[in-house]
Each structure stands twice: as structure tokens, then as C-alpha cells.
Amino acid sequence: MHPIPRAPLILGLAGLIPFVWGAATTLSPALADWGLATFGARFIGPYVQLFYGAIILSFMSGVLWGFATKADGARAATGYALSVLPALWAFFMTGNGPTSASLNLMIGFAGLLLLDFAFWQWGLAPRWWMSLRLLLTGIVVICLGTGAFG
Secondary structure, eight states: OOOOOHHHHHHHHHTTHHHHHHHHHHHOHHHHHHHHHHHOGGGSHHHHHHHHHHHHHHHHHHHHHHHHTTOOHHHHHHHHHHHTHHHHHHHHHSOSOHHHHHHHHHHHHHHHHHHHHHHHHTTOSOTTHHHHHHHHHHHHHHHHHHHHHO
16 A cells, blocks of 8 residues: 555545544433533434534545546546446435434445445556545444444
8 A cells, every 4th residue: 555645644634524523412312412412413423423524525536526537538438437336326325314314324435435446446546546535445344333323
């Protein structure tokens, strides 16, 4: 694996805060009560994870679209088509309550990891990309698991 540059690593880890916070407030009733009083219901437990998770899957569609711009011909067309899948998944698969939506986001992030790997294999993503994506995706899926199974 290739070392991850400092800026993407720090920003990627900072992007985990809503997932980690959601897991913490799911696992700790006292923290959930404080978060509810301080931030409101949308910003605790699985709800913050679901809202933010859908945003991140959509954001990652844009990242993959950017990678597809580096390709030509059929590879570019395939890249563009694949790049919209995470956003579509988030749109269609997160509306059936917190348990189902959490599970569907877990599947969505696992599927995104497969797309990350494809774009990386095609040489469209930076060499360090999979090191970052494996780390971030692992933490996201574990955190979402608290909403799906907690």
C-alpha cells in the first residue's frame, strides 16, 4: 500500500466525525440525551449517520466522475456510468426507516469500495487511493452497523 498524503488523510478522518458521533450516541443513552438537548434529534444516533451517509455517497459519485474524466472512449463512458451509482443508491435505498437505511448504506459503502478499486486498477485514482478508502470505509461500515444492529 502507498502512503496517504497528509491533507487527504486528515480531511478524510475529519469526515468520519458524523459517523463516529452517530455511533457514540447510539451506544450511549446519556450522550444521546445530551446531543438531543444540544443539537436536536436529526443530529444524533442513526439519523445523523443516514443523512450524512447519503451526502457522502453522493459526494463520492462526484469524485468518481472526476476520475472518469481522465479516461477515454469506452473506459470513460463506463466510468461515467459507474460514477452515478453511489448517488442513485443513496437516493433510492435510504427511505425505509433507520435499520433498513443503515444496512443499505453499509451495502452502498461496500459497493463504493468496489468501484474505488476499479477506478484505481484502471489508473484513474491516485496510487494511495485504496489505502485511504479501505481505512475510511472500514470505519464507516462499523459505525453504520450500530444503527443497523445496535
